[in-house]
Every structure is written in structure tokens, then in C-alpha cells.
Amino acid sequence: MKFVIKDHLEMIPDILSVIDKMTKDEDKLMRFDTVSTVGYLCTVFHQHDNLRSYIHSFLLPAIIKALSDPAEQVVMRSQMVLTYIISKGVINNKTVEEIVCPALILAANSTDDLHVQNNIVTLVGKIVLKVCNNVLCKTVLPFLINKSHSDCIYVRLAALLSFPELGHALNIEHKTKVLLPRYVEMCNDRVGTIRKTCADIIAPLSACCNDALRRESITDAAGRLLSDSCKFVRQTALENLGPLITTYATPAVTSLVTTRTYILMMVSNFTDDLHYITMKCQTSQEYFKATELLMDREKPWSNETTMKNDNKFWVADYNVKTESEELYSTFAYWREPICDTKSSFSFENDCDDKESEVERLQSMIPNKLWYVPMNNNSNLNCTDMKKSEFEVKPIVEGNGDSKPSTAELNDNYLVVPALLLDNYADMAGAFDDSDLASQCACMLPAVLVTIGPAHWPLLRHTYYVLASHRSWKVRRKAASYIHKLAIYIGEEATSRDLLPIFESLVLDLDEVRSGAIDNFAAFLRMLSPSVRSDLAPMLCRFLKTDYEWNWRFRQNFCEQLAESLHLFTPLDMYHHIHEVCLSLLMDRISSVRQSALSLVPELLVVLNKNLGLKRLMVNELVTQFGRADSWSRRQMFAQICSYILNYGDRCLSAVDFSNELLPCLLNLGSDRVPNVRLMVAKTLYSQIVNNPIFMDLQNPQHHVLTETLTRLRRDEDRDVRYFADSNRGGFGISAN
Structure with a gap:
């Protein structure tokens, strides 16, 4: 339409004359469509400087007039059109203050139609931020306060919703x-x-x-x-x-x-x-x-x-629930479909009933309860805690004239009223309402930031209750930010309060464990070296999942482990962690194995502090992969060599690589499996050929290396020959 109007500017008065007649038509549907057309014309005229005058002289008055139309549909459409043109900037704030706002208030006060009043009050609430302070205080505020006293609940509700803007x-x-x-x-x-x-x-x-x-x-x-x-x-x-x-x-x-x-x-x-x-x-x-x-x-x-x-x-x-949350039952989530999960469960307060119920469930599914019991009396209600442990004592002046220091004020002053904190703590104990406990879990870090790390004891028990909640969704939320709590409360409180919770979460369902493992490295950084050493033996627990197809958990664990290897000592590496790395390298899922490849160089970097353990680790790589019966492990050995070479001397020097890993790698150049030879060719031509140390004639492996390169270029497999082609990568290796 804008192109038609642009080409026929002389017809605009006639068009507006027709629109004026249509706004007075007896048919309410005609008036309804006309108001919609007027709104569109406002946006079109706004794009042309020579047409903007028509907006204030004709189009806007037509929309305002429609606010008093006897047909409810026309009134509602005019409100929608007015809202639209205001949001698009078709009319400025001054016009809103001088024309729109008074017209809306007049229309609301001159009608008894509650639906019309409701919509106008809603519209006035939306334009509160566009009017000046004088108009707001003298016109808009009295109007909205007056409507908040309306006998109609919907009008009061619309006025109430404008209070935050006000x-x-x-x-x-x-x-x-x-x-x-x-x-x-x-x-x-x-x-x-x-x-x-x-x-x-x-x-x-x-x-x-x-x-x-x-x-x-x-x-x-x-x-x-x-x-x-x-x-x-x-x-x-x-x-x-x-x-x-x-x-x-x-x-x-x-x-x-x-x-x-x-x-x-x-x-x-x-x-x-x-x-x-x-x-x-x-x-x-x-x-x-x-x-x-x-x-x-x-x-x-x-x-x-x-x-x-x-x-x-x-x-x-x-209370909004996503589709993924509905895939599992909050009340009872079973990992093994062995029993009839449609059975009714009773969670009354009677202790004997609880014990018998737990025994019955344990007999049906061993070790598959829906939550891991905590060792910190987490089943107690927050109201059962000692008053001195839950409340911050006010500052009391002594007998002398001395005043409390600034540090004492900061440590004892609680910015949040005790009433709100008490009710917030009670939310965590809502075992019959997992949605409420979930909201408590979502907001706990923000609440801790508000009251400060000095008041962590006020929320400690609340977090214990959330981490042991019967709903796995609540426990997963509590596990997902445990590292953030650790960073905020410090090393000492983390080791004392959060480490036991973390150890329990590691034994939970995969969905809960994934929340704890997502930021595993950040949590480890907040532990002292001695505590990290004590934690190293439990890393093997992450290798076990409820179902083997849950490979993304192990892949995520690989990524977190790669970021945290430098936090452990060489002894921890060799005695505990290197076995975990080898297991991940042998995983049945290719994506997990590829993620685990980055662990080997990081592991060797840490073992530089103990060359004896490093040599043992290299020999184990040769034994477990380079000489393995499985062709996939032999192929993995070639990839491991490529990753080690990418790290350079900080991982393994070229001389050590030539003496300890290169012979086995060259031996795989004549492997019976083409995939192994292909990976060897890629490693040699991407990492070895360009390195002068390996291509030096004084290198003991130079003769074998040259023969292997020649043999790979003449391999019977076309893909192997492609990756062994010296001209493909621009390597000038002579066949002689």
C-alpha cells in the first residue's frame, strides 16, 4: 500500500474521506476493520515526512474516537492499534501526554463497560513510562489509584499490575x-x-x-x-x-x-x-x-x-515446566524398569510406615532409592536448629565507651529481615512440594550473595536439605551450583560444609551427577591440595553410569578432568587418575575416546615433576595401546602420539619421543588394518616430517622412518596413500 500511496499522493484526501465515512458505518465489523486500516496507515504515513501531518490531524483522532465506540470489539481493536503505534514510535511522548493519555482517561471515566475500563487501565499502565513526571503525578497516578478501588476485580487487577511501572x-x-x-x-x-x-x-x-x-x-x-x-x-x-x-x-x-x-x-x-x-x-x-x-x-x-x-x-x-522436565516423574524416578512404578507410595509422618516403605522399595530395586541420604542430619527442619546457630545476634554495647568496629558491623549486620530468611529456609523442607523446593534451590546462590558469605551458616542447613531432597530435579539444581557456593564461601567452609555433599551427589542418579560434574574443575580449585589428594581415589566413580549409553556424561567428565589435572600431584596422577584416563581412552563410544585424548598430554605435563612416574606412564601407553590386540586401540595410539607432539617439549621432548614412542609408531606403519596405517600416515606427515630433529640423519630412527614413509606412499589402500602423499601437504620428502 505504501507504494500506491507514494504514487498517488493527490488521492490521499479522498482516501481519508472514505475512511471517515467507514468509521461511522452502522456495521460494527466495518468499523472494526477500519480501525485496523487506520493503524496501518499511521505506520505508512510515518515513513514519509510530507504525510506525517495527517497522523495528528486525522488518523490519531479517529483511533481515539473509536475508544468510545459502543461495540466492544471496536474499542479493544482501537486499544491494540494505539498500543502498536506507540510502541513503533509513530507518535512521540509529547503527543502521548497531551492527547492520548487524556483521551484514554476520559474514555474510561465515560463508560460503564467493565471490559472497556479494564483494557484502558491496562493501556494507561503501559504508557506510564512515556509521560513526564508532572502528567504522571497529576493525571495518571490519581486515575490508576482510583481504579484500584473499583468494585470490578478485573479493573482493580489491571491497576495493580501497573504499580511496578509507577x-x-x-x-x-x-x-x-x-x-x-x-x-x-x-x-x-x-x-x-x-x-x-x-x-x-x-x-x-x-x-x-x-x-x-x-x-x-x-x-x-x-x-x-x-x-x-x-x-x-x-x-x-x-x-x-x-x-x-x-x-x-x-x-x-x-x-x-x-x-x-x-x-x-x-x-x-x-x-x-x-x-x-x-x-x-x-x-x-x-x-x-x-x-x-x-x-x-x-x-x-x-x-x-x-x-x-x-x-x-x-x-x-x-510453575512453568519444560517438556524435558515432564519426561521423568518428580515423585519417583527409577533407573531400572524392574518393578511396577505405578504403585502408590505413602510418605506420611509415621516413622514405622516410612521404614517399612523404604524396606519394600529396597527389596524391589536394590540401591535405587530416589535420593541419597545425607550424613548431616539433613532431614531436620530448619526450625529445629539452635537459635544461636540460625540468627545473627545484634550488636550490644559494652560497659565502656568503645564502639564496635566496622568489621564487626559488617559481620553482624543482616540486611535481610529475619522473617523473610526464616520463610525462605522453610521452603527447602517442603518435601511434599518439589516445585517450591525447586524455587528455593534456584535462588539460593542469589540469596547468599545478598546476605554475604559471613552469613553462610544461615543457609548451610537449607542447602543440606536441598541436596538430599527426594526429587532428583531439586538435587540436580543444588548440584549444578555447588562450585559457585564454594568460590563464594571460601576454601575452609568448602572443605567443611560442601565436600560431604559433593561426595554424596557423586553417588546419585546420572541426572544429578551431571549437575555436579559440569563444573567439577571449579569446585576442585576451592579445595586445599591435601583435600584434593583425598578426593582423587573417588574419581573412578564417575566412570560408572546407570546405563552405558549415557556417554555424554563421560565426555563431559573428560573435559572437566582435563581442566583439573594440574591440581593434583604426580603421585595422585599415577596411582589414581591415570587409570581413569586409560579407561576413558578405551571407552566404547568414539566421542568419549576423542575427548579423552586431550588428557594424555596434560597428564604427562604434570608428571614432568616425577620423571620416573612419567616413564612408567609412557611405557604403559605403549603396552596398552601400541601393542594391543584391538586395532582400535592401536589406532588410538597413533592419535595419542599426534596429541603429544602437538603439545611440544613441555609434554614430551622430541628426543624422548623418538626413543620411547616413535619405534612403536613406526612399527604400526605396517599394521594389517588400513585404518591404523591411515592414522599413522596422518601423524607422520602432520607432526614428524616437518620436525628437523626427527628427520636428522643422526637420529637412530631416521632409516626406519624413511622406509615407513616410502611404504605408506605405496600402500595398497588409496586413503592411506592420500594421507601419505608428500605433495598434498607441501612436504618435500624425497623418495630416495
Whole structure:
């Protein structure tokens, strides 16, 4: 259409005249389609400077007029069109303040149609961030507060959902005197849906408040919601408790920013001196978009972040389940399909019933319980802990005039109210609600960042309970960030508190173990050398999986092991770890073997500190692979040699390689299996031929090397001849 309009500019007045008649048509479907057409014409006219005047003189008034149409469909379409052209920047902020906003408020006040009022209130809430402070305080704020008193639940709900935007845009005075008092009142609304929505928006509302308002009004509202008579309100309040706690951090872990399209987003807001960022909840929607707790300290989103789902305020919903989560049963996940998993299970509080139930399950599936029992009394409720162990004691002045030091203040001051922390700790013990425990597990690193590492004892037992939860999904989440907790709480606390949990997680289901192994190297770095040496014998446990086809677990273990080999001593390497490496090199899955190849050079680099053990390791490579009966292992030996040569002298010097590995490699040049000869040819022509040390006439292996190269170039297999072709790689090796 834009090309038609461009070529027929003289017809625009006639077109607008026809549109004007169509907006007054008796048929509501005609008026409905006309409003849609007007919205499209706005975007077309906006692209031509000489046509933009028609937008303010005709098109926009037509859309605003449609807001008062007697047909509900036309009103809703006009609201959608108005939202669209505002988001596209067709009309500027001044037009929104002077024309659109007053027209919307007038339309809402002049109709008794509750659906129309609801939609207009929603639209006004979306344009809050586009109006100036004067219009906001004098026009928009009174309108939304007034609608929050409406008898219609949907109108009150629409007004309530605009409170986070209002909190972000209003000054402290209006937030203190108008917005927050009304929010606290709505937390006591007679309708449970309103109170549930109050719980949904409490985190973003807290993020736009200062510390004083947060500790008074927000904490009071949170306490009411957490003790609400309605189960769903309490559930929602608990689900948003983690994000709420993070807003108490100093400097703030989370804050609100406005995107380019005027969408309000809660984001992480760390300074450079803090090491960690809040955890991302895997089952939440995009409202609470906290970045993952990483060591590289990703920068928070800028104010020009462009997000999807324009014109929508994103509300947290932590009950979203992905398709992959539904593949397994949270209640009972069996690794071996031996018994009838459809049987009913009872988890009452009676101890005898529990013991008999466990005995029955053990008889059906030996050693296949759904969780690994912890050795730290993790089945106790957090409320059973000693008060002195759970609460931070306030600072008490002594008899003298001395004042507590800054360090003492920092160590004893807890920025989060005890009420919120108590309720958060109780979430972990919700064995009958795995979704709630899952939310607790998701947010624990962020909560720890908020209260600081000095208060780790407050969350220690909570983490114990999560790591031993009956749901494997909760245990997997707890295992996935154990390394981040270790980095944050330090070496001593890691060895004392987290190492026993890690050892238990290693014995868990593959799904849980994969979470622990994903960042195994980072966790090891936070352990002392002596503790790492004690941990070395247990590495062989990672080789055993519930099913052999779960090869990606072993491949991931290879990658993590390659990053952590330098953390062990040569004795640990030879006595424990080298056997693990050899087993991975002999794995039935090719991808695992390829990943394990990088372990050999790293292993030899560490063994440089003990040449005797290094020589034993090289001899074992020759025995286990170079002279193996299996042709795949002999082929693997040629690949091992290639990887060792890639590392250069820091792994194995050329002289040592020529004396210890090259003879066996050259011997494989006449192997009966073409695949072995092919790999030998690739290794020789990519790593050996260009090295002057190997091609030196003084080299004892020079004669055999030359004969092997010649024989490979004349091999009966075409692929072997291809890789042995000296001209293919540009190597000038004479046949003589």
C-alpha cells in the first residue's frame, strides 16, 4: 500500500474521506476493520515526512474516537492499534501526554463497560513510562489509584499490575504517601486473586524502593502475604521470596531498568568488586531475568535492551515446566524398569510406615532409592536448629565507651529481615512440594550473595536439605551450583560444609551427577591440595553410569578432568587418575575416546615433576595401546602420539619421543588394518616430517622412518596413500 500511496499522493484526501465515512458505518465489523486500516496507515504515513501531518490531524483522532465506540470489539481493536503505534514510535511522548493519555482517561471515566475500563487501565499502565513526571503525578497516578478501588476485580487487577511501572517512575514522596500505602491495602483485599497478584509483583516493586521503604512497607506486605489464609497466595509469595530477598542487597543485586520499548525489566546490577551475579531460575518466565552467577561477571543489561513481547509487563511464574522436565516423574524416578512404578507410595509422618516403605522399595530395586541420604542430619527442619546457630545476634554495647568496629558491623549486620530468611529456609523442607523446593534451590546462590558469605551458616542447613531432597530435579539444581557456593564461601567452609555433599551427589542418579560434574574443575580449585589428594581415589566413580549409553556424561567428565589435572600431584596422577584416563581412552563410544585424548598430554605435563612416574606412564601407553590386540586401540595410539607432539617439549621432548614412542609408531606403519596405517600416515606427515630433529640423519630412527614413509606412499589402500602423499601437504620428502 505504501507504494500506491507514494504514487498517488493527490488521492490521499479522498482516501481519508472514505475512511471517515467507514468509521461511522452502522456495521460494527466495518468499523472494526477500519480501525485496523487506520493503524496501518499511521505506520505508512510515518515513513514519509510530507504525510506525517495527517497522523495528528486525522488518523490519531479517529483511533481515539473509536475508544468510545459502543461495540466492544471496536474499542479493544482501537486499544491494540494505539498500543502498536506507540510502541513503533509513530507518535512521540509529547503527543502521548497531551492527547492520548487524556483521551484514554476520559474514555474510561465515560463508560460503564467493565471490559472497556479494564483494557484502558491496562493501556494507561503501559504508557506510564512515556509521560513526564508532572502528567504522571497529576493525571495518571490519581486515575490508576482510583481504579484500584473499583468494585470490578478485573479493573482493580489491571491497576495493580501497573504499580511496578509507577514505582519506577514516581519520586520518593509519591511512593511513600500514595503508592505503597495503597499496595499494602491491596495485600488485604477480599479477593484472593488480587492478593496473589500482590505477591507476584512484590519483587519488582521492592527493587524500585529505597532501603527505608523496603524494610518497612515491603517487609510488612511480604509478612502479610506469607501468612495469608489462602494457600495459593502463600504459595505465590514463597515463589517470589527469593527474588524479593535479592532486592535487599547493598549494593543491590537486582534493579529495574527501562528498555528501548519502555518495557520494565528486573536485572542484575552488580558492581565490579562483587564476584557473583544472581542465579537464573530455570522454570521462571522472563520477568525476573537475573543473569547466571558466573565468575566472568557479565555486565548488566543497558537501558536500551530490546526484549520480546512488546507492551507487556512480564510477571514471574515459577510453575512453568519444560517438556524435558515432564519426561521423568518428580515423585519417583527409577533407573531400572524392574518393578511396577505405578504403585502408590505413602510418605506420611509415621516413622514405622516410612521404614517399612523404604524396606519394600529396597527389596524391589536394590540401591535405587530416589535420593541419597545425607550424613548431616539433613532431614531436620530448619526450625529445629539452635537459635544461636540460625540468627545473627545484634550488636550490644559494652560497659565502656568503645564502639564496635566496622568489621564487626559488617559481620553482624543482616540486611535481610529475619522473617523473610526464616520463610525462605522453610521452603527447602517442603518435601511434599518439589516445585517450591525447586524455587528455593534456584535462588539460593542469589540469596547468599545478598546476605554475604559471613552469613553462610544461615543457609548451610537449607542447602543440606536441598541436596538430599527426594526429587532428583531439586538435587540436580543444588548440584549444578555447588562450585559457585564454594568460590563464594571460601576454601575452609568448602572443605567443611560442601565436600560431604559433593561426595554424596557423586553417588546419585546420572541426572544429578551431571549437575555436579559440569563444573567439577571449579569446585576442585576451592579445595586445599591435601583435600584434593583425598578426593582423587573417588574419581573412578564417575566412570560408572546407570546405563552405558549415557556417554555424554563421560565426555563431559573428560573435559572437566582435563581442566583439573594440574591440581593434583604426580603421585595422585599415577596411582589414581591415570587409570581413569586409560579407561576413558578405551571407552566404547568414539566421542568419549576423542575427548579423552586431550588428557594424555596434560597428564604427562604434570608428571614432568616425577620423571620416573612419567616413564612408567609412557611405557604403559605403549603396552596398552601400541601393542594391543584391538586395532582400535592401536589406532588410538597413533592419535595419542599426534596429541603429544602437538603439545611440544613441555609434554614430551622430541628426543624422548623418538626413543620411547616413535619405534612403536613406526612399527604400526605396517599394521594389517588400513585404518591404523591411515592414522599413522596422518601423524607422520602432520607432526614428524616437518620436525628437523626427527628427520636428522643422526637420529637412530631416521632409516626406519624413511622406509615407513616410502611404504605408506605405496600402500595398497588409496586413503592411506592420500594421507601419505608428500605433495598434498607441501612436504618435500624425497623418495630416495
